[in-house]
Amino acid sequence: MHNPSVFKEECLDVLYQLITEHPLATLVTSGAQGLMANLVPFTLHADKENGVLRAHLARGNKQLDELRAGGEALVVFQGPQFYVTPSWYPSKAEHGKVVPTWNYTMVQVRGTPRVIDDPDWLLAQAGHLTQLNEAERTQPWHVADAPEDFIASQLKAIVGVEIPIQSIAGKFKLSQNRQQQDKQGVMQGFEAERGCPVTGYFAEE
Template sequence: MFQPPQYQENDLKTLQQFIQQHNFATLMSYNSTHERIEADHLPFLFDPKQGLYGTLTAHIAKENPLYTHIKHGQSVLISFQGDQHYISPHWYPSKKQHQRTVPTWNYMVVHVRGYLRCIDDKKSLLALLGRLTRQHESTQAMPWKMKDAPAEYINALLNDIAVISIDIESMTGQFKTSQDRPQEDKISVAKALKNTAPHMSQHIQQHTD
């Protein structure tokens, strides 16, 4: 993606935290059979301790074309998107001074590149599903567990899905959060986004002098 220097986010811990918080992402791969780019939307688990930048895992249906055209070590791009929002010139106090303002769009995104592997064994699949379940059920008053469903039902479903694993080779962050605006404009934008884009609002406040 095009990256103006002022919007680049290069801190590794910040990028890792971002993809953990916004783990539903778009995986883009090349389908050599049909000679086109494919996009799959998946919830990922991130393990920062594996490899230089970490490892991502997810599961897909075996009916998904991704499963049939995957090759060991295929290069893929995964896009993690956080808060994004239209920014009105009316939010800028500086507009009253000179009128030299136009609308724009703020957004927070991290791109991950890596190599894709497919894992078909049930042990790995069960472990992944267990971690996904615990992660997403942790906010529930009565968390659902896999053992709540009949074992034969779970086993039947396992036959239809596979684990994909991505060894991350690079992370690229772009947080366009009004960095080019005067101090008073940043504060005003942060207030305007407090309810509709809270993560972005917080990020602007943290990076306001």
């Protein structure tokens, strides 16, 4: 991706946090069937060197053929994003040399996938994914809440995917290239328009 140094984020903790908070990612592969992309929720396992992404796909998903072929896969996680109008820049009144832009955060992960067809692995992965997303509910749902034979049949319909993180890159385009007065204008404009604070949407000073 195009990633000027001013927007480049290299802190693993920050990159892992975005992945954890925005787990639904675009899984991209290229092979005999051409380019393929699917939205897939991933779990991050950072206890191993460089980390590992895990997920599952429907058994009928044609992208599994490309994943089994062993070519490199690209996983794109997108975090907060919003349009920036030039009207938010105080510098607009000074010289008018401003244009619209878009602020956003994203992490790209590359690795060689491994397809897994093991019921125990799939049960653990599905359980972990569910636990992460149900954790804040007052009455969280657990995989064990469903009948055992039903879960067994559901597991037969999915296939696991594990992608060791071979490279990871982050781009946090959050007005770092603007003057301080324009940064402040973006923060104020965002808060006024969306009615919420800019925490997580703007580069910290």
